[in-house]
Amino acid sequence: MLFDLRGRGRRRTVKVLYIGLALLIGVGLVGFGVGGGLGGGGILNATNNNEGSGGASFASKIKKYEKLTRTQPSNPANWEQLAKNLLHEAGNEGYTSSTGAPTSKGKQIYRRASEAWVGYLALNPPNPNPELAQLVYVIYSEAGLNEPAKAVQALNYVVERRPTAAYYAQLAEFAYKAKNVRLGDLAASKAVSLAPSNERTRVKNELAEVKKFPNGGQTYVTTTNGKTYRVKKAPNGGYTQVAPPTSTPAATGTASTPTTTK
Numbered sequence: 001m002l003f004d005l006r007g008r009g010r011r012r013t014v015k016v017l018y019i020g021l022a023l024l025i026g027v028g029l030v031g032f033g034v035g036g037g038l039g040g041g042g043i044l045n046a047t048n049n050n051e052g053s054g055g056a057s058f059a060s061k062i063k064k065y066e067k068l069t070r071t072q073p074s075n076p077a078n079w080e081q082l083a084k085n086l087l088h089e090a091g092n093e094g095y096t097s098s099t100g101a102p103t104s105k106g107k108q109i110y111r112r113a114s115e116a117w118v119g120y121l122a123l124n125p126p127n128p129n130p131e132l133a134q135l136v137y138v139i140y141s142e143a144g145l146n147e148p149a150k151a152v153q154a155l156n157y158v159v160e161r162r163p164t165a166a167y168y169a170q171l172a173e174f175a176y177k178a179k180n181v182r183l184g185d186l187a188a189s190k191a192v193s194l195a196p197s198n199e200r201t202r203v204k205n206e207l208a209e210v211k212k213f214p215n216g217g218q219t220y221v222t223t224t225n226g227k228t229y230r231v232k233k234a235p236n237g238g239y240t241q242v243a244p245p246t247s248t249p250a251a252t253g254t255a256s257t258p259t260t261t262k
Contacts, residue, residue: 058089069119076123080132083116087135101143110139114150133157137170148177159187165194165203172207176214184211 065082072078086109089095095106102110117136121128137154140147151174159167168191175184188207195203227245 057092058085061085062089065116069116073119074123076120076125079116079120079123080125080129083113083120083136084132086113086116087139090139102139107144110144113139114145114147117154128157130158130161134162137174140174148174149180152178152180152183159190163190163194165191165196165199168194169203169207173210176207176211179214181211 062082062085065078065085068075068078069082090102090106090109090113095103095109097103113136117132120132133154137151137158139145140151140154152171155167155171155174159171168187172184172187172191175181175187184207188204188211191207192200192204227247
């Protein structure tokens with residue numbers, strides 16, 4: 001792991017931390033475009049975890065495992081299954097908007113899933129399920145619960161078993177958002193080294209941009225179809241126009257590379 005939580009003393013600290021969090025918070029997923037600032041295609045969209053349930057309800061399984069976590073709270077499998085079924089339920093209609101972002105009810109499901117994940121980790125399972133961690137980390141994006149440090153923790157379990165460029169890039173992005181620059185730099189370097197040769201420059205540049213603007217908000221000036229636009233990058237990776245477009249000379253009517261302005 002880049003962010004090792006398995007030392008004896010650290011495990012004890014993490015256990016106390018997560019038990020405390022479970023008590024405090026009482027508690028479809030997205031890929032890079034929603035989880036952070038890295039939009040576009042290619043390697044950076046390779047981790048789309050949306051495993052929507054296709055309309056199937058997981059309510060009965062949720063009820064079953066909620067009961068089991070009360071009657072058998074020391075069994076990590078019960079917490080694992082509760083988290084997994086809550087995450088699948090979150091993909092159903094009523095919990096996600098047309099853009100794929102969670103509704104207010106969806107965020108409530110996310111919080112319950114987070115509680116189950118916290119309860120699962122508090123029991124110190126010897127090999128935390130990377131598939132569950134893969135589903136969990138995205139609920140901590142800006143569009144979800146906006147808790148990047150928890151996304152970092154989950155992603156460490158993911159990259160340990162699935163060391164791909166896409167997951168390391170996600171780890172770097174969330175680490176920067178969590179103000180863990182050292183981990184972000186390590187993960188970014190790993191992401192670049194694992195990316196296909198024709199993608200490395202783009203991955204490096206996009207992660208450098210996230211490092212510089214971890215919470216989005218940067219403004220771009222771009223020229224296309226004879227007009228110059230000023231747009232601002234939002235935390236979810238989208239863009240919004242911040243000023244009316246202005247005409248540009250006819251000779252510059254082709255698209256140009258966006259220029260970041262301060």
